[in-house]
Amino acid sequence: MRAPATERPLTAGPTEGPEDPFPLRLSGPVIKGFGRGSKELQIPTANIPIDGLRVGGCETVESGVYYGYAGLDIPATTDDDESPAATATATATTATDSKVFPMVMSIGWNPFYKNSVRSVEVHIIHTFSKDFYGVRMNLVILGFIRPEFDYVSKEALIEDIKMDIRVGEKSLQREGYRKYRNDPYLTNFEC
Ligand SMILES: Cc1cc2nc3c(=O)[nH]c(=O)nc-3n(C[C@H](O)[C@H](O)[C@H](O)COP(=O)(O)O)c2cc1C
């Protein structure tokens, strides 16, 4: 069982850019989970159905924690980040920018909670003022951070997820990863 404050590297995946099987692309509507993300952990996760989670059409995706970008089919005007920095730069933000966000995500059984169903959950690195259940979410997954663990305490789980967020942000800032923010898949909500 994993204890808090385990020493961890600040980035994940090769410096040059994503390596096979990444980038992985998947999509689905945001559905209800167990309601623990916001309430118990104060880290909300937008869950999508596990159906169709395949690499190359047959192999299933390994359970674990990943990073990449999420595109949300929300009108640009409902993207109401309340931070002063975001307000200051609002006029410079295009409609596409405001629908695409960095994310970290977990695929698996949530061993700490011993779930009996496998879930796909995305924490979007952005502050939203309201929920977006039912909205279509497109994902471009660019790298693997770590396997899922069981934890000695809820605090230890929270600490590791916070570190995942830092690792995800730092990993995406690299040259070979930044460009995927403009991947057309993220904002194609037509099919
Ligand atoms: C980046 C990230 C890493 C996670 N890592 C683990 C983990 O190692 N073990 C685990 O049991 N749950 C992990 N979770 C899942 C949380 O336990 C989960 O988000 C929480 O139970 C909320 O579930 P809900 O959406 O059904 O409310 C992780 C979630 C995120 C976003």
Ligand SMILES: Nc1ncnc2c1ncn2[C@@H]1O[C@H](COP(=O)(O)OP(=O)(O)O)[C@@H](O)[C@H]1O
């Ligand atoms: N930054 C965010 N990342 C992911 N979801 C968010 C975020 N901010 C608000 N939400 C909303 O919170 C919901 C997830 O909260 P959570 O407590 O994990 O509930 P559930 O168990 O139903 O997934 C998402 O479906 C979304 O509507």
Ligand SMILES: [Mg+2]
């Ligand atoms: Mg959730």
